[in-house]
Amino acid sequence: MALLEVKNLKTHFFTRKGLIKAVDGISFSIEKGEIMGIVGESGAGKSITGFSLLKLIDKPGRIVEGEILFDGVDLVTQTEKQIQKIRGNDIAMIFQDPQTSLNPVITIGEQMMEAILYHHSDVSRKQAFASCVDILKLVGLPAAAERMKSYPHQLSGGMKQRVVIAMALLNNPKLLIADEPTTALDVTIQAQILYLMKKLSQDFHSSLILITHDIAVVSQLCDKIAVMYAGRIVEYGSKEEIIFDPRHPYTKGLIACLPKLNDDQERLYQIPGIMPTLLSLPKGCYFKDRCELADSECDVYPPEQCMGERRVFCHKVK
Amino acid sequence: MGWFKNALVQEYMEDKLAVLGLLVFVLLAIFALMPSLFAPQNPYDLTQLFLENSFQAPNSKFILGTDEQGRDIFSAIMYGLRVSLYVGFASTILSVVIGFTLGLISGYYGGWVDTVIMRIADIQLSFPAILIALIIMALWGAGIGKIIIAITIVNWVYYARTARGVVLSEKEKDYAQSAKALGMSKMGIVFGEIMPNTTAPIIVIATVRIAVAIILEATLSFLGLGVPITEPSLGSLISNGYQVLFSGYWWTSVFPGIILMVLIISINLIGDRMRDIMNPRLKR
Numbered sequence: 001m002a003l004l005e006v007k008n009l010k011t012h013f014f015t016r017k018g019l020i021k022a023v024d025g026i027s028f029s030i031e032k033g034e035i036m037g038i039v040g041e042s043g044a045g046k047s048i049t050g051f052s053l054l055k056l057i058d059k060p061g062r063i064v065e066g067e068i069l070f071d072g073v074d075l076v077t078q079t080e081k082q083i084q085k086i087r088g089n090d091i092a093m094i095f096q097d098p099q100t101s102l103n104p105v106i107t108i109g110e111q112m113m114e115a116i117l118y119h120h121s122d123v124s125r126k127q128a129f130a131s132c133v134d135i136l137k138l139v140g141l142p143a144a145a146e147r148m149k150s151y152p153h154q155l156s157g158g159m160k161q162r163v164v165i166a167m168a169l170l171n172n173p174k175l176l177i178a179d180e181p182t183t184a185l186d187v188t189i190q191a192q193i194l195y196l197m198k199k200l201s202q203d204f205h206s207s208l209i210l211i212t213h214d215i216a217v218v219s220q221l222c223d224k225i226a227v228m229y230a231g232r233i234v235e236y237g238s239k240e241e242i243i244f245d246p247r248h249p250y251t252k253g254l255i256a257c258l259p260k261l262n263d264d265q266e267r268l269y270q271i272p273g274i275m276p277t278l279l280s281l282p283k284g285c286y287f288k289d290r291c292e293l294a295d296s297e298c299d300v301y302p303p304e305q306c307m308g309e310r311r312v313f314c315h316k317v318k
Numbered sequence: 319m320g321w322f323k324n325a326l327v328q329e330y331m332e333d334k335l336a337v338l339g340l341l342v343f344v345l346l347a348i349f350a351l352m353p354s355l356f357a358p359q360n361p362y363d364l365t366q367l368f369l370e371n372s373f374q375a376p377n378s379k380f381i382l383g384t385d386e387q388g389r390d391i392f393s394a395i396m397y398g399l400r401v402s403l404y405v406g407f408a409s410t411i412l413s414v415v416i417g418f419t420l421g422l423i424s425g426y427y428g429g430w431v432d433t434v435i436m437r438i439a440d441i442q443l444s445f446p447a448i449l450i451a452l453i454i455m456a457l458w459g460a461g462i463g464k465i466i467i468a469i470t471i472v473n474w475v476y477y478a479r480t481a482r483g484v485v486l487s488e489k490e491k492d493y494a495q496s497a498k499a500l501g502m503s504k505m506g507i508v509f510g511e512i513m514p515n516t517t518a519p520i521i522v523i524a525t526v527r528i529a530v531a532i533i534l535e536a537t538l539s540f541l542g543l544g545v546p547i548t549e550p551s552l553g554s555l556i557s558n559g560y561q562v563l564f565s566g567y568w569w570t571s572v573f574p575g576i577i578l579m580v581l582i583i584s585i586n587l588i589g590d591r592m593r594d595i596m597n598p599r600l601k602r
Contacts (some may be wrong), residue, residue, distance in 0.1 A: 054499055088500035095499075101492035105514040114510070115500050167500070 001072060002029040003207050004053070004175055009066035011045075011052045020278045022048040022061065024231040030175070030224070035201060035208045037218030037239075039254065040228035041275050046211045047096075049228070050177045053209075054091055055083050070175070089119045092168035094178040098160035098185075102152040108163055109148030112136075115170050132170070139166045139196060158189040165193070169200060176201060177209045182217065194221055215254050219243045227251050230275055230286040237310035247317045249291045285315070329595045339587025346581055350399040357393035362548070373567050383569035385558060391569060394555055395577050401551035402581070405462060406532035409469035413531075414524050417474035421481025422516070426489055426508045436482065439475040447472045451534055455543040465544050469531050480523055484516040518596040525589035529582045536578055552578045 011023040023045045030036050038046045051057055053068055055075060068075040070091065075083065087093075095101035103111055112132040116123055129148070136144035139162040152160060161181065168176055178197060182190040198221050201208040212218055218225055218239075225242040227235040227250065235248040246252045253271040273290040276282055282289055284299035291298070293316045302313045331337055349356055359366050371388030374380050382391040424435040442450065454468040488494060489512060497511045536553030538544035540560075545551045550558065552574050559571025 056495065056498060084501045084503060086501070087498070088502075093496065093499040095492050095496050097492055101496045103493040103497070103511050103515070106511070114502075118500065118502060118506070164496075 002069075003032045003034075003071065005029040005067075005069040006053070007067040007069070009049070009052060009068060010064045011048050011057055011061060012064045013061040015060055018279050021231050021281075022278060023052060025066070026226075026228070026231075026233045028224075028226050028233065028236060030207045030209065032174070033202070033205050033207060034224060035198065035210060035222045036224040036226065037210045037212060037222035038226050038228055039212060039215050039218050041213060043275060043278070044228040045231040046213075046228055047179050050093065050179050050209065050211050053175075053177060054087055054093060055080075056087075056093075085119070088115060088168075088173075089171045090173055091175045091177065092171065092173040094164055094168045094176065094181045096180040096183055098157055098164050099152075101164055102160060104152055106151075107148065108150050108152065108155070112148070112163070112167050112170060115167055119171055132166075135166045135169055136163070138200070139163075139169075140192075141166070157185055158193065161185060161189075161193055162196070165197060165200070169204060169206075172204055173206055175207045175209070177211070179211045180213070181210070183212075190217075197221075215243075216258055227254065230281060231278060232286070232313070233311070234287065234313050235311070237307075237312075241310050247312045248314045249293055249316065250287050253290075285313075326595060330591055333591050333594070336587050336591035339584040339591070342580060343584040343588060346399060346577070346584070347403065349396045350403045353393070353396035353400055357390070357396045359390040359393040361389045361394040361397055361550075373562075373570075376569055382573045383567075385567075385570045386562065391555075391573050394550065395552070395574050398550050398552045398555045398574060399577065399581070401462065401545055401549055402532050402535060402553070402578070405466055405469065405535045405545070405551065406528045409466045409473065409531045409535075410524055410528045412466065412470040413473040413527075414477050414520060416470065417477025418481050418513075418516075418520055420474070421478035422485055422508050422513060424478065425482035425485030426504065426512065432482070435478065439478055442472075442475050447530075447534060448537060451538055452541070452543060455538055460542075460544060460546045462545050462549065465535055465538060468538075469534055472534065473527055473531060476523060476527060477520055480519050481516055484519055485512055488512050488515050522589065522593045522596055525585065525592050529585040529589065532578075532585075533582060552581075 006029065007027050008025050009023055009027070010021070010025050013020040013022055026049065028036065038049060040046050048057070048061075052063055053075070055063070055078075057063060063076055066076065070086070075086070078086075102108070109129065109132060113125065113128040116128040116131065117125070132148060133144045136147060141147055141159060141162050147155070155163065161184075165181070176197075181197065182193050185193060194217060197208065197210075210218065210222060222239050225237065225239055226233050227242065227248065229250050235242060235246070235251045242251060243255065246255055250271070253269070256269040257271065259268055271290055276286060276289065285291070285294070285302055288294040288298040297315045302315045305312050305314070305317055354360065361367075368388045371380070371384050372386050374384045374388075376383045380390050380392065382395070384390055385394070420435050424432045450472050451468045454471060455465065458464045458468075485508075494507055494511055497507045502510070535544055535551060536556065539551050539553030540557040542557065544553055547554065555574035556571050556578070559567065559569075559574065563571045
């Protein structure tokens, strides 16, 4: 049985301007120890997917349909109290910006120990302190014991992100959701952090969902990739399939957009146009206005086409 | 002396006027805390009052003169200062506790809780503070405990509104979200994570509002609705002297007034400096 199985998940926002289908019927599954990447442009619904898994959706948003089976339990039907026990314990989340995801007026140590003590009332402060120091060493923070007394503003961005990752790993979660964990970091630190996360997820036997707009990152780390566009998954499959044999025109575009060092081209490839706003989605395929292959057939939303484990939503894939 | 090395303390000391304000305030506070050590006379002890001393102009024995009962104004001011400061601090602490808590809850939970709390605050703010306090005191009668409660009822609104405003921006920040993602309960997030980030503006407002609370108490006492006559505050001393002010006994009213003014100015100087050093936007 898969560790996490998401079936037809729909998270909609009921705003004054109208209904926004931020996540509109997506399905995927993750095995134990697997790393999955969710790729897409800004506003494609990647982060909302991540937040939905932990039921962190605030009003006016709501999960309207679907199942999130985690270890066989449907999280959608769980009460807030039950979810609180799962958050940070079985499923942990790493946020995009380490600068703001630590509380600025509380020391690192206090924040980390809190995360343990909140879920384990039988652990003493001394034990909690020790395991915090251990895990800080594990993520490669120098002088871990002294760092426990530091405030977030005394650390650099990369160090802060290490602390955030350490904090997420404290309770040995089965699933880690990382929402653009490296976007706010230098390119040189990015690779370090990514490989650290990969190594840690292997060491801890935890699964990892990596949310990113950077398909290069995903191609390095992930076992499985889901490409999202305007709230829906347009292509889903193993890393090899998606990166080396993309079928959906959007996935092809994303990969073509990547700069290559040995390329003499003057300009990078661009996917023409921008993603439609979720308030006024076109009829039929959402991508048709930007797609070179689009014709009258695309006025109907393409059905799912399965090729083994792989799924593509496009009329032009035969 | 690690305390002197504290960055906030050092920054405070940079403004000489604020240091002066602090010194004056500390001096007055010492007088108020231990009046029996400094006062030549206990103005509450009727056996120490002699009517032949009544209405003496300031002289070597009574440096600030005496009132109609022969009470030494200098001593009365010290004891009055104690009542004024006590009422000011007690009501401010009480209104911070109530207002801060309600503001945090109101800002974080939103919805009808927010609506109810903030509409009550709005209604209250639409009346002048003195009017509300007057109504309460007129209904309950004089008394130190009652005046503290009355001033608290007037003042909690300011803390609640400030706290709510700060919470509204703080709760959207990632650390609040990530605390939620760590499985913390709403109460845990409000009081454990958000509250420490909202204390700075509350402290600033509290320092300024202490002065307002003291003035309000003095006003109520001046109008005869404040502290009982047996425990005169600065306000009741002024009021007492005011009745004979035009008979030439100016010292009975003017000296308590000057002390009240000095007290308020020193608190305001401290409050202004606190606002400057705690506001990140004014940081150099």
